[in-house]
Amino acid sequence: xxxxxxxxxxxxxxxxxxxxxxxxxxxxxxxxxxxxxxxxxxxxxxxxxxxxxxxxxxxxxxxxxxxxxxxxxxxxxxxxxxxxxxxxxxxxxxxxxxxxxxxxxxxxxxxxxxxxxxxxxxxxxxxxxxxxxxxxxxxxxxxxxxxxxxxxxxxxxxxxxxxxxxxxxxxxxxxxxxxxxxxxxxxxxxxxxxxxxxxxxxxxxxxxxxxxxxxxxxxxxxxxxxxxxxxxxxxxxxxxxxxxxxxxxxxxxxxxxxxxxxxxxxxxxxxxxxxxxxxxxxxxxxxxxxxxxxxxxxxxxxxxxxxxxxxxxxxxxxxxxxxxxxxxxxxxxxxxxxxxxxxxxxxxxxxxxxxxxxxxxxxxxxxxxxxxxxxxxxxxxxxxxxxxxxxxxxxxxxxxxxxxxxxxxxxxxxx
Numbered sequence: 001x002x003x004x005x006x007x008x009x010x011x012x013x014x015x016x017x018x019x020x021x022x023x024x025x026x027x028x029x030x031x032x033x034x035x036x037x038x039x040x041x042x043x044x045x046x047x048x049x050x051x052x053x054x055x056x057x058x059x060x061x062x063x064x065x066x067x068x069x070x071x072x073x074x075x076x077x078x079x080x081x082x083x084x085x086x087x088x089x090x091x092x093x094x095x096x097x098x099x100x101x102x103x104x105x106x107x108x109x110x111x112x113x114x115x116x117x118x119x120x121x122x123x124x125x126x127x128x129x130x131x132x133x134x135x136x137x138x139x140x141x142x143x144x145x146x147x148x149x150x151x152x153x154x155x156x157x158x159x160x161x162x163x164x165x166x167x168x169x170x171x172x173x174x175x176x177x178x179x180x181x182x183x184x185x186x187x188x189x190x191x192x193x194x195x196x197x198x199x200x201x202x203x204x205x206x207x208x209x210x211x212x213x214x215x216x217x218x219x220x221x222x223x224x225x226x227x228x229x230x231x232x233x234x235x236x237x238x239x240x241x242x243x244x245x246x247x248x249x250x251x252x253x254x255x256x257x258x259x260x261x262x263x264x265x266x267x268x269x270x271x272x273x274x275x276x277x278x279x280x281x282x283x284x285x286x287x288x289x290x291x292x293x294x295x296x297x298x299x300x301x302x303x304x305x306x307x308x309x310x311x312x313x314x315x316x317x318x319x320x321x322x323x324x325x326x327x328x329x330x331x332x333x334x335x336x337x338x339x340x341x342x343x344x345x346x347x348x349x350x351x352x353x354x355x356x357x358x359x360x361x362x363x364x365x366x367x368x369x370x371x372x373x374x375x376x377x378x379x380x381x382x383x384x385x386x387x388x389x390x391x392x393x394x395x396x397x398x399x400x401x402x403x404x405x406x407x408x409x410x411x412x413x414x415x
Contacts, residue, residue, distance in 0.1 A: 012117050014042075015107055018100075019121035019399065022392040023128045032096075035395045039099040046106050056105045057409035058352065062401070065345040066098045069334070072341025073290060080289035090290030090337065093394065100398035108402055110409055112373075118399045119376060120161060123154035125392065148189040153379065156180065156196055160372045173371040174203025195382055199374040202360045206368055272326035273386075275301040279325050279336045287339035288325060298323040330389040330397070346384050349401055353381045356404040359411050367410060376403050 021035040046052050073094060077087040108114045130146060147155075159180060160173060167173055178200030184193035275297050279288060288294065299317075306312045327333035331350070334342035357377050360369050369377075380400040383393070 011107055011114070015104070015114065016117040016121040016124075018103070019118055019125050019395055020128065022125050022395045023132060025391070031391060033391060033395065035100070036096045039096065039103045042103050043099050046103065052106050053109055054106060056110060056405075057412070058405040059102070059105045061348070062101060062345075062405070063098065065348045066094065066101070069338060069342045069345045070094050072287070072338035075341065076287040076338045077289050079286045080292065082289035082292075086290040093389075097394045097398065100395050101401060104398050104402045105405070108406060110406055112367075112406055112410060115399060115403050115406065116161065116372070119157060119372065119403075122396045122399060123157040125396075126150040126154040147184075147187045148192065152184055152187065152189045152192045156192070156375065157372070160375065164372075170206070170368050170370055171204050174200045174205070174374075176200075177371050177375070178204060191382060191386065195375065195378045199371060199378050202357070203369070203371040203374050206360050208368075271304050272301060272328040273332055274304060275326045276329065276332035276336050279327075280332065283339065284335075285339050287335065287337050287342070290337050292325050292337055293323045294325050295323045297325045301326040328388055329386055330384050330393070332385075333389055349404075350381070350384055352401070352404050352408065353377055353384070356407045357381070359407060369407065373403060373407060376400050377407075380404065 018035050018038060021038055022033045024034045025031045026034070026037075047054075070091070073087075073090045076082070077090060082090070104115075104118065108118070130151070156177070160177065163173060163176060167176075177196055181193050181196040181200055184190070184196055278300065279292075279294070279297055302312045302314070302317060325336055327336050331343060331346040334346060356369075357374070360374065377400075380397065380403075383397060383400075387393070389397075
């Protein structure tokens with residue numbers, strides 16, 4: 001019994017520490033996180049351990065699509081004559097991401113309670129990042145960037161884990177999450193508000209149905225409701241913002257983003273996506289190469305910013321040394337760099353994520369999704385479309401992907 005407890009403790013400690021180890025880095029062919037080094041050591045050691053299970057549901061398919069992505073890197077960088085440094089960085093990013101996925105799959109081993117330490121560790125990592133980057137961040141008000149750039153999500157995770165000790169009902173947790181979400185709007189974190197509100201609504205009003213047919217009908221009805229409600233909610237938000245309800249800073253930001261006639265505030269806040277579509281259209285099959293640069297696309301992006309009312313210092317831009325093709329999306333960025341083979345991976349993850357979220361309208365046999373799981377699933381879905389594949393995301397997104405896969409595997413097992 002003592003040995004089993006020791007194994008569980010070691011597993012839990014690793015799951016918590018790996019996201020935390022994304023904070024310290026070392027310069028080797030770009031910046032390597034300590035978690036990169038850790039999974040590079042852990043993966044071969046795990047393969048030698050006969051007591052671990054490697055036949056995890058969805059792992060083989062995910063690794064297959066990751067292999068397509070790796071092929072995409074080779075083809076794209078060869079066709080575009082990418083520098084050896086950028087080529088190595090591109091290859092390393094995909095391989096290290098794959099190692100993170102493998103390690104988390106094996107450590108979590110299909111148990112839904114095991115990924116909570118990893119999610120908690122990713123929230124702690126944000127606080128450590130604040131502390132190590134600049135002590136001045138601690139003295140900033142919550143209306144500044146830190147809340148929007150991860151702090152708000154970390155606090156939300158802490159909140160859900162904390163109330164989990166006091167409240168067992170997921171419906172109550174969902175309602176609490178829903179009540180918490182307006183704080184994000186006030187603190188100018190619109191995307192976090194949307195994610196938190198959706199997770200809260202779905203968690204508070206999860207349904208159980210008797211047949212798979214009725215479940216599909218309810219899913220279609222829920223999708224139709226979102227399509228109808230989105231423009232109405234956007235209009236209400238715009239009117240409130242113009243009236244200054246969310247503060248002067250949020251008002252000025254909204255007026256700038258909509259000054260050029262932009263109706264969709266999601267796209268208006270991520271103008272890089274429009275340039276990404278142009279770059280993908282110009283080279284959809286093999287992309288533009290790892291960390292591709294182009295003055296044409298970069299100036300196209302700046303021209304769009306100027307068109308929607310933002311100030312652009314063209315003189316300072318002309319003095320820049322690098323002109324990376326703008327992208328603010330894991331899906332679009334991968335497609336821009338590595339072509340359709342890289343995009344296949346994220347398209348498959350989108351499919352898995354939506355399928356997992358769809359279990360919130362489940363049959364009577366399936367286990368209810370927790371508020372924390374829904375928060376992670378909606379965050380993963382958002383990140384794929386609207387967040388860049390930055391350094392720490394090699395670890396964090398791997399955790400979120402495993403969460404989606406474990407939920408799906410658990411539902412299949414219950415059936």
